[in-house]
Amino acid sequence: MTGRGARTIRVDTLARVEGEGSLYIKLVGERVGEVQLRIYEPPRFFEAFLRGRHFSEAPDITARICGICPIAYQMSAVHAIERALGVRIDPAVRLLRRLFYCGEWIESHTLHVYMLHAPDFLGYQDVIAMARDHRAVVEKALRLKKIGNRIVQLLGGREIHPISAAVGGFYKIPTKQQLRDLVDDLEWALEASLETVRWTAGLQFPNFEQDYEFVALRHSDEYAFNEGRLVSNRGLDIDAAEYEDHFVELQVKHSNALHSVVRGRGSYLVGPLARFNLNFDKLPEVARKAAVDAGLRPPVKNIFRSIVVRAVELVFACAEALRAIHEYEPPAAPRVEAPNRIGVGQAITEAPRGILYHRYALDDNGLIVTAKIVPPTSQNQKRIEDDLREYAAQLVVWPIEEATWKCEQEVRSYDPCISCATHFLRVVVEREDVKD
Amino acid sequence: MLIIGCGNRERSDDGAGILVAERLRELGIEANTRSGEAVDLIEAWKSADDVIVVDAVVTGAPVGTVQAWDGRQPLASVSTTASTHGLGVAEAIELAQILDRLPMRLRVYGVEGRRFEPGAEISPEVQRAVEEVVRRIIADVSAPHDSGRPNPHNSAFY
Numbered sequence: 001m002t003g004r005g006a007r008t009i010r011v012d013t014l015a016r017v018e019g020e021g022s023l024y025i026k027l028v029g030e031r032v033g034e035v036q037l038r039i040y041e042p043p044r045f046f047e048a049f050l051r052g053r054h055f056s057e058a059p060d061i062t063a064r065i066c067g068i069c070p071i072a073y074q075m076s077a078v079h080a081i082e083r084a085l086g087v088r089i090d091p092a093v094r095l096l097r098r099l100f101y102c103g104e105w106i107e108s109h110t111l112h113v114y115m116l117h118a119p120d121f122l123g124y125q126d127v128i129a130m131a132r133d134h135r136a137v138v139e140k141a142l143r144l145k146k147i148g149n150r151i152v153q154l155l156g157g158r159e160i161h162p163i164s165a166a167v168g169g170f171y172k173i174p175t176k177q178q179l180r181d182l183v184d185d186l187e188w189a190l191e192a193s194l195e196t197v198r199w200t201a202g203l204q205f206p207n208f209e210q211d212y213e214f215v216a217l218r219h220s221d222e223y224a225f226n227e228g229r230l231v232s233n234r235g236l237d238i239d240a241a242e243y244e245d246h247f248v249e250l251q252v253k254h255s256n257a258l259h260s261v262v263r264g265r266g267s268y269l270v271g272p273l274a275r276f277n278l279n280f281d282k283l284p285e286v287a288r289k290a291a292v293d294a295g296l297r298p299p300v301k302n303i304f305r306s307i308v309v310r311a312v313e314l315v316f317a318c319a320e321a322l323r324a325i326h327e328y329e330p331p332a333a334p335r336v337e338a339p340n341r342i343g344v345g346q347a348i349t350e351a352p353r354g355i356l357y358h359r360y361a362l363d364d365n366g367l368i369v370t371a372k373i374v375p376p377t378s379q380n381q382k383r384i385e386d387d388l389r390e391y392a393a394q395l396v397v398w399p400i401e402e403a404t405w406k407c408e409q410e411v412r413s414y415d416p417c418i419s420c421a422t423h424f425l426r427v428v429v430e431r432e433d434v435k436d
Numbered sequence: 437m438l439i440i441g442c443g444n445r446e447r448s449d450d451g452a453g454i455l456v457a458e459r460l461r462e463l464g465i466e467a468n469t470r471s472g473e474a475v476d477l478i479e480a481w482k483s484a485d486d487v488i489v490v491d492a493v494v495t496g497a498p499v500g501t502v503q504a505w506d507g508r509q510p511l512a513s514v515s516t517t518a519s520t521h522g523l524g525v526a527e528a529i530e531l532a533q534i535l536d537r538l539p540m541r542l543r544v545y546g547v548e549g550r551r552f553e554p555g556a557e558i559s560p561e562v563q564r565a566v567e568e569v570v571r572r573i574i575a576d577v578s579a580p581h582d583s584g585r586p587n588p589h590n591s592a593f594y
Binding site: 045046049064065067068111115116126127128131132135138139141142145146149160 | 444445446469470471473474475476478479523527530531534535553554555
C-alpha cells in the first residue's frame with residue numbers, strides 16, 4: 001500500500017522563451033494531474049491604451065507590444081483599419097508589406113531555430129554553451145538574422161520600433177536600388193536556409209504526435225501573410241470579420257493571458273506547423289522540395305519537428321523576398337490617404353508564431369473606440385497545456401530533472417512569445433503521493 | 437565611442453537604458469537605442485572599439501542602484517538583466533566573447549529596476565538613476581585620455 005512519490009516538474013524560470021510566465025505540472029503517482037501554463041503579465045494594457053487615440057497611431061503603438069515581431073502588429077493593425085475605412089492599397093505597397101514580413105520572419109525564425117531551440121536538441125543549456133562547440137553554426141545564424149534586420153530596417157525606417165508602416169501604405173518607401181542592394185545577401189540567405197533545413201532534419205525528435213486542429217490563413221495563390229481566409233483541417237473557412245463568432249477567449253484563474261478556443265471544439269494550433277500543413281501546396285517549389293528531401297510531408301503532427309518547418313519557412317521567406325524585390329516597381333504614392341470615418345474593421349495576419357487578430361472600432365473623428373488584439377501565443381496557450389498533459393504522461397517514469405527538461409523543450413517548440421500574450425516562463429511539476 | 441541604451445520604454449523601469457540615451461542626445465552626445473536583443477547588440481557594436489551599454493538589471497540591489505561592469509570580464513552577476521527578450525545584454529557579451537566579437541573596450545552600466553510591466557510609471561529611484569548614469573557617461577566621454585589630454589573619443593575606464 002505504498003504510494004508513488006509525489007513529484008513536481010518545476011521550472012521556475014523557463015529560459016529561451018520570449019517573456020515571463022511559468023509552467024506547473026502535478027504528477028499524482030503515474031497520473032498527470034494539473035497542468036497550468038501561467039502567464040503573469042497584464043495583457044490588456046495595450047487595448048486600453050489604444051482607446052481614444054487616432055487610428056494613425058495604432059501601427060506605432062501596437063509595434064511596441066513585442067520586440068521580436070513588431071511588423072506583425074503593424075500589419076494586422078493597418079489591414080484592420082484599412083478595412084474599417086474602406087481604404088484600398090496600391091499593389092506595390094502590398095508587395096512591400098510582404099517583403100517587410102519576410103524580413104521579420106527571417107529574423108524571428110533564425111533566432112528561434114538556432115538560438116532558442118537548437119540547444120535543446122544538441123543537449124546544451126543555451127546558445128552560448130552551444131557556440132563553444134558549434135561556432136560556425138552560430139556565425140551563420142548571426143549573418144542570417146542580420147539579413148532579416150536589414151530588410152526590416154530599410155522598410156521600417158529604424159533599428160527598433162519601426163515607424164514607417166502607415167494606414168494606406170508607408171511613410172517612406174525604398175528605391176529599387178535600395179532593394180537590389182539586398183539581393184546578394186538574400187541569395188546567400190536562401191542557400192543558408194536550405195542548409196538549415198538539412199541540418200535541422202538530422203536532429204533527433206521525441207516520438208510525440210497529436211491530433212491537432214491546425215488553423216492558418218489560406219490564400220488562393222500565395223503562402224499567406226496578410227490576406228486570405230482563415231481555415232482549419234476541421235472545416236473552418238471564414239473571413240477575419242467572422243473570427244469572434246468562431247473563437248472565444250476564456251479567462252482562466254492561473255494566467256493573465258486569455259485562453260482562446262474554437263467554439264464547441266476546444267484548443268487549436270497556430271504557427272509554422274499549421275501553415276505548412278494547410279498551405280504546403282502554396283510554398284514555392286524550392287521550399288517544397290527542401291521539405292520533401294528532408295522527409296517532411298503534411299500533415300506533420302509532431303510539434304518538435306516545428307524546428308524543421310521553421311527552417312522550410314526560412315527558405316520560403318528568402319525566396320519570397322527575392323521575388324518581391326525582382327517584381328518591385330515603386331507605387332505612384334507611398335500611401336493613399338485614409339479618411340476619418342466611422343467603421344469597424346478586423347484583420348488577421350501570419351506573425352512568425354501564428355495568426356494575429358486585430359479589431360478596431362473607429363468614430364467619425366478617426367479615434368479608436370475599442371480595440372481587440374489576440375496574439376498567437378494566447379491562441380496556442382491551451383494547446384500547449386493539452387500537449388503537456390499527454391506528454392507528461394510519457395515522462396512519469398523519468399527522473400524529475402529530465403522530465404522537466406523535456407517539458408521545457410516541448411513548450412519551446414511553440415516559440416511562445418509570452419510578452420506578446422501578456423513575460424520568464426517558470427516551470428513547476430509537482431508529484432503527489434497516492435495510496436494504491 | 438559608441439553609446440547604446442537598451443530596453444523598452446513601454447515597460448516601466450525597462451526603459452532606463454533608452455531614457456539615458458535620449459537624455460544624452462538632448463545634451464548633444466550621440467547615443468543609440470536598441471532593444472537589447474543579443475544578436476542585434478553584437479551586430480551594433482561590430483565596428484566600434486569603445487562601447488558603453490546601458491540597460492535595466494535585476495541583481496537584488498536596492499532599486500535605482502547604478503552598477504558598472506567591465507564588459508570584457510565575465511558578467512555572472514548581470515545575468516538577471518530584466519529585458520523582455522530571450523537573449524539579453526549579458527548573453528550578448530558572453531556570446532561575443534566566444535565568437536571574438538567583443539569591442540576592445542566595453543563598459544556596462546546597469547540600473548536596478550523594480551517594475552517591468554507595460555504601462556506602469558517608471559520608478560522615481562530609476563528616474564534619478566538615469567540622471568546619475570548620464571552624469572557618469574558625460575564624465576567618461578570628457579575624461580582626460582591616458583596621456584592626460586582631454587579626448588572626447590576615448591574613455592578613461594581603464
